[in-house]
Amino acid sequence: MKFKITVLPGDGVGPEVITEALKVMDAAGSRHGHEFDLTYGKIGGIAIDEFGTALPDETAEMFDGADAILFGAVGGPKWDDTRAAVRPEDAILAMRKNLDAFANLRPVKVYPSLINSSPIKPHLLEGVDIMVVRELTSGLYFGSPKKVWNTSRGRRGVDTLKYTEKEIVRILRVGFELAQGRRKLLTSMDKANVLASGRLWREIATEMAEEYPDVELEHIYADNLAMQIIRNPQHYDVIVGENTFGDIISDEAAVLAGSLGMLPSACLAGTPKRGGVGGGGSVPALYEPIHGSAPDIVGQGIANPIGTILSMSMMLRHSLGLDDAADAVERSVEGVLDEGYRTPDIAGGGGNVVDTTTMGDVIAGGV
16 A cells, blocks of 8 residues: 655755654655555745745645645744744644644653663653653634734834633543543643633533543643653653643653654644544644754754654554554664664764764664
8 A cells, every 4th residue: 555645854954854854754655555646836935935925825735635744843943033924933833724634643752772872860761661751732822812013112022822622621621531541540731820821721621530430530730841851760651741731841852762862742733642643534644843944954864753753653643544664663663772873962972973864774673
């Protein structure tokens, strides 16, 4: 069977890490009898330069009929103007909204061979395997009014944090159902002490817990979680939160794994299950590493492609239903790390430091 994949390399190190992920995907496909039909689209800064918009119609049209979307990164100093009418990051928000990809899954796994690459004490990291579930299409990033304006007393800015019951229920359901298949602990983060939307979130989470008696639900303020996830990361299983808190906490959790470059993500319109459901009907799901475009290291061959390779593995599993290929990719990544291969960002504990291309080569060779 042949699968249709829309590939969006984007800006910065995006093309570098996407190249390695596709190399590994091709190796896994050849080894396990799967074929992939790739269509490339422009997005972000390079799209602004050519089309005047971060997500051109030509690119968005590629989503129709695709089985999944594999995305690199957008942005860079060239387009980093806060006064610009169009910014590369607009493409990310537009894609997520258009695909109704409301559930962002960000797994944080500490590999035993990388336990010394993190600044956190090793004994705190043993066995850490956390799934952060971030609501992705509402909250501060999408609420209106959202603007900056001049007044007689100076400039003002406003962003709006707004959630509907439906939006809260569907992301909490993803969290509960994921927890059922894991350690059965769901941590719901909010700021119910100061935010009305946080109080609504907590109220709904408490009500929904009655539908999942096998899952233990605990509530925590997002700022307290920012401390506790470093202090006692082994406690956490599935963490669910609204858009802004989820963004911050999942990036903070990257320090547990040693580097942002290690962490994949999936943006889904439903709850993932083994055997493939990721897109939610005919809508393709979006897979991307959680790191940005890293303009300071572009072209140096030192970007870590593992986050993108693991994002591709999530794509194989959740959207394409290719568990055999996904398992092979994930085993290869762990095996390569066990053998001591390192990109500079995870070389704090020593090892054989290699460039981006070599890391992709050795992982592809092991699938």
